[in-house]
Amino acid sequence: MDILTLILVSIPSGILGAIAGLGGGVILVPVLVMMGVPIKYAITSSMVAVIATSSGSAAAYVRRKLTNIRVAMFLEVFTITGAIIGAILTVYIPPKPLYFIFGLFLTASLISMRKRISEELPIVEKQDRISSWLRLEGDYFDENLGMIVRYKLTNALLGGVGMVFAGLAGGMLGIGAGVFKVSVFELILKMPSKPSSSTSNFIIGMTALAGASVYLFSGLIQAYFVAPIVTGMLIGSMIGARILNKLSNRTVRIIFIMILLYAVIQMLYRGVTV
Amino acid sequence: MRNNASLEKMISYILVTGVLASIILSFLGLILYYLENRLCLEISFNEQSTLLLGRFFIQANRVNSYTLLSASILIVLFTPYVRVFTSMIYFMKIKDYKYVILTFTVFIALTIMFLVH
Numbered sequence A: 001m002d003i004l005t006l007i008l009v010s011i012p013s014g015i016l017g018a019i020a021g022l023g024g025g026v027i028l029v030p031v032l033v034m035m036g037v038p039i040k041y042a043i044t045s046s047m048v049a050v051i052a053t054s055s056g057s058a059a060a061y062v063r064r065k066l067t068n069i070r071v072a073m074f075l076e077v078f079t080i081t082g083a084i085i086g087a088i089l090t091v092y093i094p095p096k097p098l099y100f101i102f103g104l105f106l107t108a109s110l111i112s113m114r115k116r117i118s119e120e121l122p123i124v125e126k127q128d129r130i131s132s133w134l135r136l137e138g139d140y141f142d143e144n145l146g147m148i149v150r151y152k153l154t155n156a157l158l159g160g161v162g163m164v165f166a167g168l169a170g171g172m173l174g175i176g177a178g179v180f181k182v183s184v185f186e187l188i189l190k191m192p193s194k195p196s197s198s199t200s201n202f203i204i205g206m207t208a209l210a211g212a213s214v215y216l217f218s219g220l221i222q223a224y225f226v227a228p229i230v231t232g233m234l235i236g237s238m239i240g241a242r243i244l245n246k247l248s249n250r251t252v253r254i255i256f257i258m259i260l261l262y263a264v265i266q267m268l269y270r271g272v273t274v
Numbered sequence B: 001m002r003n004n005a006s007l008e009k010m011i012s013y014i015l016v017t018g019v020l021a022s023i024i025l026s027f028l029g030l031i032l033y034y035l036e037n038r039l040c041l042e043i044s045f046n047e048q049s050t051l052l053l054g055r056f057f058i059q060a061n062r063v064n065s066y067t068l069l070s071a072s073i074l075i076v077l078f079t080p081y082v083r084v085f086t087s088m089i090y091f092m093k094i095k096d097y098k099y100v101i102l103t104f105t106v107f108i109a110l111t112i113m114f115l116v117h
Helices: A003-020 A025-034 A039-063 A069-089 A095-115 A129-133 A156-173 A178-188 A193-217 A223-244 A249-273 B005-036 B053-059 B065-093 B097-116
Strands: A137-142 A147-152
Touching (some): A003 A193, A003 A223, A003 A249, A129 A156, A156 A178, A193 B065, B053 B065
């Protein structure tokens, strides 16, 4: 395996990760394993690479106001809490049932997302009190629609619970858990697809950092192997960040649903084979 | 609604700086790796290429592929940490105490996580 190949295979994962709000680990790990990389190095490198996608795409998204920083800051508290609890629980709970539990959650998200596939923008008539108190709202210029989209979020507390669950999944399975986060944004908080993807990408770096720090201090990061992947993911995520705002919300959702379906299959498959 | 423009600008600046610094160091490190290994781009997994903080800081004053690539990875890892800290300072400055508490909680959780390891 050589450095150029690693950079090249990481770029598409970075692009898709940035567009769908997933970080890209869910795509990268199987590709690396197929290339013959030992699973432990595939997972550790993907964790660092997810942080790269997060920062690479967020650099552009924040500037274009696609990322909602206040929403991100509020939900980070929950996802970090979940990630820490998850990392502790991993010691006590066997992985097999976890894959089924999380697989079930993703299946429910998949069904709900499919129902909303043709919806361009969600409408929240009235915010709940906490969402309003925390000013969970925002606006961005949608290049595809050619207009400024203003949106308000709702169900702040339930969204927080969802984020704890996303953090748990991240901490217990050693993943960035972007599929969980985007589902919470879209289905519970009623955020439009593009800010959902970009805000999820922003937060995902924080959850992945929790996992990556464990690998760093355990000496599981191979510098010569991880650096080209990080470089490829950074380049890919910057390309993806330029593409996202030009797509329709429906297209973003379709891309997400396809990756979600793949994640469900992967999760259940691991549940059976682990 | 209070304007977030300066926070967005500041965070964007931190992220762009982190990303660019990481890419530049990574490219330089990979070029050095190519030269150090007699024009070979093949990599293998071994103990020598493991990123260890202790080893990195001992070698930090030397310019070689290991230190440059390690620095590139460490910058990627610590960029989100820096942006949480900066956001916390920003919210303190504008006296938005709800968000000071939220960012402070995240910052402390991350710091404890690092210290525990």
